[in-house]
Amino acid sequence: EAGVAQSPRYKIIEKRQSVAFWCNPISGHATLYWYQQILGQGPKLLIQFQNNGVVDDSQLPKDRFSAERLKGVDSTLKIQPAKLEDSAVYLCASSFSGKYNEQFFGPGTRLTVL
């Protein structure tokens, strides 16, 4: 069974530029998550989708971050404009929506903002 796919794996941009990340979850997983992992910290949830609807985006900086999951499968996360403090690894995870919330993580996208 294929795992969670993410691209690109690495991205370097200048501050105030825009960037987008893509995630393809495990087939059949209804719930998709985007996390931000700053160096030296644990992952922090940015947004959670159930199919194509948003369940929780309380920690998403909505003035610059946006995310969508139009057909309930793939998802994109966008930052516009980027700030220096957005440098982090962006992790995508998916789960079947079973009882125990076991999440499967992709390899992440490492973003460096200069």
Add this chain to the structure above:
Amino acid sequence: AQSVTQLGSHVSVSEGALVLLRCNYSSSVPPYLFWYVQYPNQGLQLLLKYTSAATLVKGINGFEAEFKKSETSFHLTKPSAHMSDAAEYFCAVTLNYGGSQGNLIFGKGTKLSVKP
């Protein structure tokens, strides 16, 4: 609100020695608890989980953890460290809603180094 504290950002052990990574949680309701491992430049992989069944949970790669409600702890152990265990380990908690999707709250992680 629930939270997780991992004591020690960096733990170093010798190959063959006991591994002990500490995790304490705070939750007003019975939690589900997880340990994840992250190898360099990779995503997180589930090691084991506690979901209110047995308090001693066995996971992959010889790891186990014991849920102690009185101590609000869920420490991760392995009797004998292997070089391949060198990685970062994250403890996480989610609320036991009895079926609904609680979000994962992660600790800051503990980096395990294994000396030959």
